[in-house]
Amino acid sequence: MDQPRVKRVVIAGGGTAGWVAAFGLVRQLGPLLDITLIESDEIGTVGVGESTIPTAHTFHKYMGIDERAFMSATNSTFKLGISFENWAHDGDRYIHSFGTLGRGTWLADFHHFWLQARAQGFAADIGDYCLEHQAAAAEKFAIGEQASVNYAYHLDATPYGQYLRTLAEARGVKRVEGKIRSVQQHAASGDIEALELESGERIEGDLFIDCTGFRGLLIEQTLKAGFEDWDHWLPTDSALPVQTESVGAPRPYTRAVAHRAGWRWQIPLQHRVGNGLVFSSAHMSEEEARALFATELEGTPLFEPRLIRFKAGRRRKSWVKNCIALGLSSGFVEPLESTSIHLIMIAVTRLLQMFPFGGVTPDVRDRFNHMADREIIGIRDFIILHYHATERDDSEFWRYVRTMDVPDTLKERMELFREHAHAYQDSHDLFRVDSWVQVLLGQRIEPQCWHQVARTMSDDQLKGALGALQSNIAKAVQAMPQHGTFLPRYLGA
Ligand SMILES: Cc1cc2nc3c(=O)[nH]c(=O)nc-3n(C[C@H](O)[C@H](O)[C@H](O)COP(=O)(O)OP(=O)(O)OC[C@H]3O[C@@H](n4cnc5c(N)ncnc54)[C@H](O)[C@@H]3O)c2cc1C
Known part of the structure; x- marks a missing residue:
């Protein structure tokens, strides 16, 4: 290959997906590409998406993003997990943390030892x-002290996009303001040739990245990739996001509090708290949702919540012809486990690794699509688990999700855990064994049996090992500062 055949990359859309893609591409492959991003201030971005998982930390590290500068610019706080409240039962609480549970062996994960100890x-x-x-x-x-923790961030979505934009433009990404009026395709191949703006400007490219959000202007409206609907498994389809004034020091975790037709989030930032009520419109009207939210909100709202409608599901293909969909245009599971920004970052990483310098071919597209499918399906199952494995039957919503038929892949996981306490992470799975175990147990799936390796130890040995683990962790935590004290110190505020 004398010269790369794909050089001109056109990104349609400047939400989180667009700017993560633009910065990732220019940061890693800048000298090889011409990158243009088109966004429309008039249309705006979805403007939510404040809770992340540890991929954000790793991705930023790969991209050379300065943590303190990024956190200061986006009012970020640290996140160690999610507190699930009222999920399996009204009044229940468990934390799905990003950490490792105890210490397992090659023979059996830690929870098998713990189950034996609990039984005793x-x-x-x-x-x-x-x-x-x-x-x-x-x-x-x-961080940076004795114990190292696995963490993510709560961030302010709008300044996050602006921050990445500054970094991307400084490295040569060209930003064009304007509304895309039409998508022009090659008559024979159907490949996208150019995007035409309402101003009449025409932007040509070799590879197009659709980051236009739920509308999927290129991937769906033009290339008809198709959408696989998951709303029969994930019936929540509406959200009322609102910001409130902070009422205390920021907690290092997201709260996900279930209610009779969905749940609400609480995401602490440095200067305010992000909140949102997620609900199923088939089970709760907008008026009921607003009334419920008003009674549950802590802190003064900074504006009237605006309704967002969404649909759970995935684009049947994220890469069609010479167009790749990223972010909401490629699918949306629902925000319960804060996985959307993760999916964007993983897809950008994959694109960087599989960049089609020699031209787009069916093989590279198929491989990319195969990996994207498996990832989002694993996440889908994990999220359905939170709804389905519940003892709640206090409303039509909970009775529906509790008794609905779930995907076979999830059915099998739940049975395996119930019968043998086995949990696993497949090669494509985002969630580790520790995550599955925390949520399976948190949702009250009780294993009938578990690996009996702990019986090869005496009671004193098992008790001693667990006791030492617990007290070492307690000591490390005792030595840590409060999150609200550490944060300004770390950021030099
Ligand atoms: C209720 C809710 C809560 C969420 N919470 C989380 C969370 O906690 N964590 C998480 O990881 N994710 C969350 N998400 C998902 C997250 O918001 C998105 O993944 C993220 O914001 C990326 O959005 P996007 O860039 O794909 O789309 P958008 O933000 O919608 O951006 C679309 C862009 O395309 C542009 N555009 C569209 N049409 C045109 C046109 N014709 N011409 C020019 N430009 C155009 C727009 O101007 C905009 O710049 C949540 C989503 C919802 C709905």
Whole structure:
């Protein structure tokens, strides 16, 4: 190959997906590409998406993003997990933390030892054997000191896009303001040749990235990729996001509090709190949702919540012809486990690794699509689990999700855990064994049996091992500062 055949990359849309893609591409492959991003201030962005998972931390590291500068610019706080409240039962609470549970062996994961100890009456709560869990519960946080924690961020979505935009433009990404009026395709191949703006400007490219949000202007409206609907498994389809004034120090975790037709989030930033009520419009009207939200909100709202409608599902193909969909244009599971920005970052990483310098071919597209499908399906199952494995039957919504037929892939996982306490992470799965175990147990799926390896130890040995783990973690957490104290110190505020 004398010269790369794909050089001109055109990104349609400047939400989180557009700017993450633009910055990732220019940061890693800048000298090889001409990158243009088109966005329309008139249309705007979805403007939510404030909770992330540890991929954000890793991605930023790969991209050379300065953590302190990014956190200061986006009012970010640290996140150690999610507190699920009222999910399996009204009044229940468990934390899905980003940490590792105890210490397993090659023969059996830690929870098998813990289940044996619990059966014998001397196990503490499983979260007591996890540093991130205990730190989150105590609202503590530290990095760079004795204990290293696995963490993510809560961030302000709008300044996040602006921050990435500044970095991307400084490295040569060209931003064009304007509304895309039409998508022009090659008559024979159907490949996209150019995007025409309302101003009449025509922007040509070799590879197009559709980051136009739910509308999927290129991937769906033009290339008809198709959409696989998952709303029969994930019936929540509406959200009322609103910001409130902070009422206390920011907690290092997201709260996900279930209600009779969905749940609400609470995401603490440095200067305010992001909130949102997610609900199923088939089970709750907008008026009822607004009334419920008003009674549950802590802190003064900074504006009237605006309604967002969404649909759970995925684009049947994220890469069609010479167009790749990223972000909401490629699908949306629902925000419960904060996985959308993760999916954007993983897809950008994959694109960087598989960049079609030699031209787009069916093989590279198929491989990309195969990986994208498997990832989002794994996430879908994990999220359905939170709804389906519940003892709640206090409303039509909970009775529906509790008794609905779930995907076979999830059915099999739940049965395996119920019968044998086995949990696993397949090669394409985002969520580790520790995540599955925390949520399976948190949703009250009780294993009938588990690996019996712990019986090869004496009671004293097992008790001693668990006790040492628990007290070492407790000591490390005790030495940590409160998150609200650490944060300004770390950021030099
Ligand atoms: C209720 C809710 C809560 C969420 N919470 C989380 C969360 O906690 N964590 C998380 O990871 N994710 C969350 N998400 C998902 C997250 O918001 C998105 O993944 C993220 O914002 C990326 O959006 P996007 O860039 O794909 O689309 P958008 O933000 O919608 O951006 C679309 C862009 O395309 C442009 N555009 C569209 N049409 C045209 C046109 N014709 N011409 C020119 N420009 C055009 C727009 O101007 C805009 O710049 C949430 C989503 C919802 C709906």
